[in-house]
Amino acid sequence: MFPIENYHYATSVEDAVQHLAAYEGTKILAGGTDVLVRLHEGKSGYGHLIDINGLDELKTISMDESGTIFIGSRATFTEIITNDIISRNVPMLAQSLLTIGGPQVRNTGTMGGNICNGAVSADSACAALVYEFDLQIQGTEGERRESIHGFHTGPGRTILQQGDLLKSFVIRPENYTDFKASYIKYAMRGAMDIATIGCGAAIKMHGEEVETFKLAFTVAAPTPIRCPTAEKTMKGAVISEESLKRLADAVAADVKPRTSWRASKEFRLHIIRTLAKKVTRQAVDNQGGTC
Amino acid sequence: MQTRNINLTINGKKYELVVDVRQSLLELLRERGYTSVKQGCGVGECGACTVLVDNVAVDSCLYLAVWADNTTIRTAEGECRDGKLSPVQEAYMEAGAVQCGFCTPGLIMATTAFVEENKGKTLSRQEMKKAHAGNLCRCTGYQTIINAAEEALKK
Numbered sequence: 079m080f081p082i083e084n085y086h087y088a089t090s091v092e093d094a095v096q097h098l099a100a101y102e103g104t105k106i107l108a109g110g111t112d113v114l115v116r117l118h119e120g121k122s123g124y125g126h127l128i129d130i131n132g133l134d135e136l137k138t139i140s141m142d143e144s145g146t147i148f149i150g151s152r153a154t155f156t157e158i159i160t161n162d163i164i165s166r167n168v169p170m171l172a173q174s175l176l177t178i179g180g181p182q183v184r185n186t187g188t189m190g191g192n193i194c195n196g197a198v199s200a201d202s203a204c205a206a207l208v209y210e211f212d213l214q215i216q217g218t219e220g221e222r223r224e225s226i227h228g229f230h231t232g233p234g235r236t237i238l239q240q241g242d243l244l245k246s247f248v249i250r251p252e253n254y255t256d257f258k259a260s261y262i263k264y265a266m267r268g269a270m271d272i273a274t275i276g277c278g279a280a281i282k283m284h285g286e287e288v289e290t291f292k293l294a295f296t297v298a299a300p301t302p303i304r305c306p307t308a309e310k311t312m313k314g315a316v317i318s319e320e321s322l323k324r325l326a327d328a329v330a331a332d333v334k335p336r337t338s339w340r341a342s343k344e345f346r347l348h349i350i351r352t353l354a355k356k357v358t359r360q361a362v363d364n365q366g367g368t369c
Numbered sequence: 370m371q372t373r374n375i376n377l378t379i380n381g382k383k384y385e386l387v388v389d390v391r392q393s394l395l396e397l398l399r400e401r402g403y404t405s406v407k408q409g410c411g412v413g414e415c416g417a418c419t420v421l422v423d424n425v426a427v428d429s430c431l432y433l434a435v436w437a438d439n440t441t442i443r444t445a446e447g448e449c450r451d452g453k454l455s456p457v458q459e460a461y462m463e464a465g466a467v468q469c470g471f472c473t474p475g476l477i478m479a480t481t482a483f484v485e486e487n488k489g490k491t492l493s494r495q496e497m498k499k500a501h502a503g504n505l506c507r508c509t510g511y512q513t514i515i516n517a518a519e520e521a522l523k524k
């Protein structure tokens with residue numbers, strides 16, 4: 079038995095929001111792969127739950143005429159990975175989600191949970207940052223849209239307020255059209271592990287030159303981050319050993335890795351520099367360019 | 370105590386139950402005698418509790434019993450019909466993929482979901498390993514398990 083003290087099975091988004099706002103400290107229960115683990119471990123602060131598993135409208139993955147992609151917050155990792163809209167337009171998202179846990183965890187865990195629990199290591203965060211996700215949120219005052227930039231405010235913390243429920247992720251066409259992207263997760267095991275460092279890049283080429291370049295990391299700072307300094311060095315550059323070295327040198331200014339039992343600060347910085355180059359090459363290969 | 374009424378089918382048998390909202394699907398199944406479902410870690414690491422919910426493999430230890438409302442559950446004991454083992458179970462036996470057996474029911478269900486999803490496809494051993502990454506086995510060293518999955522895919 080999980081030590082659940084108070085449980086409400088939400089019947090609609092509005093109902094969930096109302097109940098969330100009513101009791102301070104109430105948590106949302108979606109796929110359960112984090113919350114139920116915490117409860118099993120006896121961690122405090124998870125006793126009051128709003129179960130959103132009855133809200134099927136939060137599971138939809140769709141695209142409108144303009145090419146904007148919507149991913150419901152309750153869509154499981156497997157549902158996103160196997161969706162055609164995703165694999166055709168934002169394949170790096172599927173590539174990222176495939177590195178999460180094992181099949182059973184991916185079959186129940188949701189991307190809403192992965193982003194909203196504020197984990198510094200969230201495997202979907204690099205894709206969210208380079209594809210510039212927007213988040214459609216229902217709060218007590220109504221609906222609003224927030225950018226992924228600034229959404230994470232610290233380890234385990236986000237801008238979400240008591241009473242906020244993430245409904246869907248929104249990906250605008252200008253943020254994926256003509257981009258090729260890639261993700262690399264550096265972890266100690268090939269599966270069922272948490273990233274030591276995660277790194278994603280999206281690149282748009284103009285002939286031989288880089289037109290737009292986006293680079294993101296997880297576990298490289300107190301939140302998942304983009305790398306403005308490193309990104310600048312690639313603008314207009316031709317992909318070469320030299321430009322990649324410049325990229326790897328510049329990236330140190332963007333990151334703030336720390337020492338944990340998983341890896342030391344120095345080792346993390348080494349991985350960060352190595353992955354910056356490697357993920358860029360991979361993204362370019364996806365673009366069909368030379369490297 | 371908070372409860373909810375649920376309807377579900379377990380291995381072909383229909384149930385109408387009143388369940389405690391704090392209960393896991395693992396607990397519900399074991400209480401009703403489906404003891405092939407094992408608790409190893411209880412936190413989604415080992416896969417010993419794997420069952421299929423509407424043909425999708427999940428860790429029943431991290432699955433609330435109330436979520437099973439209106440679903441069809443399959444556990445290892447239900448795979449054997451009229452005294453005949455399922456093709457996957459047979460493959461495990463032939464490959465010698467069972468030692469102590471604690472992990473086996475969960476792995477049988479993981480392989481069953483894998484085989485049903487990938488029927489007719491040719492997959493590498495690496496892909497088969499990835500498909501079984503959610504299940505731990507402390508005895509066999511995994512090679513015989515992957516052999517069994519390989520054979521089951523051909524059946």
Ligand code: FES
Pocket residue numbers: 407408409410411412413414415416417418419428429430431
């Ligand atoms: S008991 Fe469920 S995964 Fe280990």
Ligand code: FES
Pocket residue numbers: 466467468469470471472473505506507508509
């Ligand atoms: S056979 Fe003993 S744990 Fe797998």
